[in-house]
Amino acid sequence: MIRHLVLFKLNEGVTRDDPRVVAGVQAFEELGKQIPELRFWECAWNVSDRPIAYDFAINSAVDDAEALQRYLDHPAHQAGVAQWREFATWVIADYPF
Template identity: 65%
Template sequence: MIRHLVLFKLNDGVSKDDPRIPAAVAAFEKVGTAVPQLREWQIGWNITDRDIAYDFAINSLVEDREALQSYLTHPEHVAAAQLWREFATWVIADFEV
């Protein structure tokens, strides 16, 4: 199994009330039900206020590297990531569990 973590940081000048954000969050909500390779799918806003904190997170689980690649190239994932590129940057970690 592979745990796929993504942490998003809103770009300077962008806040959670930006009008683009509801559609971007909804797109990632849809990914959780649209991608059959996902074994687990959690998304959410950071609840702490620290300088080093990121703003939004994805925590997901897939079976193996092939499933991870299928997820990454799935049209729903690609579309959702494109929306987030407009106002955020992110870091990822993929590790075996």
């Protein structure tokens, strides 16, 4: 299994109630039901207000590297990523577990 973690930081001046952000969150919330390669899926806003904290997180899992690539290439994932590119940056970690 591979854990896929993504931490998102909203761009300066962008807030959680921005309509683009609301739509982006909804797109990511639905991915768990749309992409069969996902064995585990959760996403949520960070509750920490520490200065180094990121704003939003995805925690997911797939069977192997091939499944991860299929997830990354899936049209629903690509559409969500395109939305988030408009208002956030992110960091990613993929590791076996």
